[in-house]
Amino acid sequence: MSKIVLFASGEGTNAVAIIKHFQAKAIGSVVAVFCNNPQAGVLQRANDLGVPTVLFGRQDLEEGKVLQQLQTFAPDWIVLAGFLWKFPEAILDVFPNVINIHPALLPKFGGKGMYGKHVHEAVLGQGETVTGITIHYVNAHYDEGAIIAQFETSIADCTTAACIAAKVHALEQEHFPNVIEQLLHAQLNS
Template sequence: MKKIAIFASGSGTNAQKIIEYFENSRHVLVDSLWSNNENSYALIRAERLGVETFTFSRDEFYQSIDVLEELSERKIDLIVLAGFLWLVPKYLTEEFPVINIHPALLPKYGGKGMYGKFVHEAVVKNKDKVSGISIHYVNDRYDEGAIIFQTTCDLAPGDTADDVAQKVSELEHEHYPRVIEEVLFADED
């Protein structure tokens, strides 16, 4: 049984889709959801679906190894970021594979501060004809890890940032759980 830990900071729609995708799996368990935001709706979504939750402060994340110790004790195979906004410290990326989903086609619109609506507003401002998602490994720099998967959606000339967000969200929900599963079992082919 492969175990994943989800890290989320916000509303948790991707976290919910991931939990639901694996809830009847005999091969993958969503072990826990972790958040740096005690008011994150992702915590409520996870609890409703029977997934244990943890919160942590900036000091606990960056100045201690408490998170590392708990993840190691739980025998986590993969950390999945689902709207988690902090840079993951090197002590975690060296110990666990960590993957993230980004709401744009990296390397465009990546880096610190480029998340959510800020990405979609930039896409609209630049009159891009397509947008999409990038699923990538996480390293010690925002959005610079090796890309695992990308897919696109077409944009119409009148699309707003909200329209782009909706199209990208549909791609995230469709592809992220499947790609997580592929990453978990890639070394077994």
């Protein structure tokens, strides 16, 4: 069974969807949630689902303490589910199977500072009629890793960033756990 570690910074709705998805599957299991925000809702949500959490600060990340903690869990996959910091190359060197979800159709609306409502406001400001999500591998640069999958939704009827956010969130909930499962199956069959 593949071991998955999630990284999250916020409420954890994507993390919960992934945890619940794999609690019902025999192919993978979420073994821990790493979080950089002591106020994040994901900490309580993961604990409620019986998944251990690891809280860390920027210094822990930069000095290799997070890498050491990750090694104790020995994940096959690391999934960034609303993690807002740049992911360190030192971890990527040891754990190359790291994926992220971005709330837009990359390469548009990606890069440093492009997360959450900032992305949706930019999409709205550019007058886009379609947006979506991008699931991609993580590399040393923000939102530049190889694209695994993209899913679109019409936003022609949206006049607010909140409307766009709701449609994008629905795509995330529907597709992110399934794409992760597909990656696990592909790895198992390779």
